[in-house]
Amino acid sequence: QHTTGTDNVLACxxxxxxxxNVGKPSTGVNPLRGQNNVxxxxxxxxxxNVYPGYQSVAxxxxxxxxxxxxGRTAGLxxxxxxxAMMDDALAGSIRALYIMGENPVLSDPNxxxxxxxxxxxxxxxxxxxxxxxxxxxxxxxxxxxxxxEKDGTFTATDRRVQRFYRAIKPIGASRPDWWxxxxxxxxxxxxxxxxxxxxxxxxxxASPREVAVELSAxxxxxxxxxxxxxxxxxxxxxxxxxxxxxxxxxxxxxxxxSRGLGAFTPVEYQPPAxxxxxxxxxxxxxxxxxxxxxxxTMTRRTEALHQEVPEGYAEVNPADAERLGIGKSGRVRLxxxxxxxxxxxxxxxxxxxxxxxxPFHFAEAAANALTNGALDPKSGIPEFKxxxxxxxxxxxxxxxxxxxxx
Numbered sequence: 001q002h003t004t005g006t007d008n009v010l011a012c013x014x015x016x017x018x019x020x021n022v023g024k025p026s027t028g029v030n031p032l033r034g035q036n037n038v039x040x041x042x043x044x045x046x047x048x049n050v051y052p053g054y055q056s057v058a059x060x061x062x063x064x065x066x067x068x069x070x071g072r073t074a075g076l077x078x079x080x081x082x083x084a085m086m087d088d089a090l091a092g093s094i095r096a097l098y099i100m101g102e103n104p105v106l107s108d109p110n111x112x113x114x115x116x117x118x119x120x121x122x123x124x125x126x127x128x129x130x131x132x133x134x135x136x137x138x139x140x141x142x143x144x145x146x147x148x149e150k151d152g153t154f155t156a157t158d159r160r161v162q163r164f165y166r167a168i169k170p171i172g173a174s175r176p177d178w179w180x181x182x183x184x185x186x187x188x189x190x191x192x193x194x195x196x197x198x199x200x201x202x203x204x205x206a207s208p209r210e211v212a213v214e215l216s217a218x219x220x221x222x223x224x225x226x227x228x229x230x231x232x233x234x235x236x237x238x239x240x241x242x243x244x245x246x247x248x249x250x251x252x253x254x255x256x257x258s259r260g261l262g263a264f265t266p267v268e269y270q271p272p273a274x275x276x277x278x279x280x281x282x283x284x285x286x287x288x289x290x291x292x293x294x295x296x297t298m299t300r301r302t303e304a305l306h307q308e309v310p311e312g313y314a315e316v317n318p319a320d321a322e323r324l325g326i327g328k329s330g331r332v333r334l335x336x337x338x339x340x341x342x343x344x345x346x347x348x349x350x351x352x353x354x355x356x357x358x359p360f361h362f363a364e365a366a367a368n369a370l371t372n373g374a375l376d377p378k379s380g381i382p383e384f385k386x387x388x389x390x391x392x393x394x395x396x397x398x399x400x401x402x403x404x405x406x
Contacts, residue, residue: 023102071196
């Protein structure tokens with residue numbers, strides 16, 4: 001989450017290769033995913049430039065394969081990343097969006113710009129389990145089922161695919177994601193006419209197991225991963241697992257790299273897109289905390305977690321607090337070039353002098369109202385972790401100390 005994030009990862013990969021920490025157990029470069037099943041979503045093709053299993057949409061041979069399976073897929077080009085869609089919405093080149101389980105009003109950088117983009121749309125559909133800040137802007141809200149209300153698989157960072165099982169029936173009118181998507185697709189199919197003559201063109205799934213069958217049939221790295229095998233193996237299977245007899249792959253590059261001897265990629269230091277100056281002398285970094293998760297759509301509705309940390313806060317170094325006249329647990333205003341928020345100050349040496357940390361879970365103190373929308377040019381990931389701000393004390397300090405975490 002830096003404008004140089006790809007280069008940072010390449011530098012880590014260089015170090016791993018240089019020190020021999022590749023192709024052996026407990027080695028490699030292993031990014032911890034920020035949300036459950038992000039790996040699985042990417043594997044299943046929820047990226048702008050690939051079919052399931054990271055098969056390029058620009059490869060004509062692969063296009064032909066999926067055209068035979070699905071129909072009407074020739075000539076595809078990579079799509080638009082979420083971070084570019086708000087600009088497209090404001091420009092009028094995107095008129096409608098369908099958002100599933102995402103809350104970009106709080107989770108994306110420069111949230112004021114995100115809200116403007118969503119409000120500029122002609123039609124917005126949001127599918128979620130709660131009425132999030134993004135869902136409140138929608139023309140149509142589709143009630144989705146939570147993970148305990150459906151069957152499926154999760155894929156972890158180590159490429160381990162595991163089955164999970166429905167614990168309760170969907171509550172109220174909520175439905176599983178696969179069912180909602182299939183219903184919409186069927187209506188679009190009917191509006192466009194008969195489905196093309198292709199094995200998987202009809203969207204006529206009766207269960208998520210049938211979706212898994214299709215995924216295995218069309219995705220070589222999942223070729224040997226069936227629900228039957230996953231139900232027999234509590235520990236799951238790790239892809240690549242190309243055949244029904246394959247045991248899975250605990251770690252990659254065993255014995256040899258997938259591309260010869262491996263490739264070192266020299267990188268040069270580049271500064272952040274926005275650095276401090278006289279007007280904005282402090283560096284803000286954002287992130288998560290132990291008691292809340294992402295935009296708080298679920299955890300802030302959990303009373304025990306809400307009691308632990310009921311409001312947003314900003315961690316401030318004691319030297320900065322003394323210089324700025326910020327009292328213990330006093331309220332502060334955080335101001336960037338894009339917006340401002342108010343939060344409780346937590347004066348702590350956990351952050352170095354000149355740096356302020358704020359979690360992004362709290363709508364009333366939305367840290368992403370401040371963050372910079374500058375992108376890594378290679379990955380399209382925003383620079384959430386660095387932007388320039390200034391702090392101002394607000395009102396008188398209160399007596400109670402702010403201790404969000406042990």
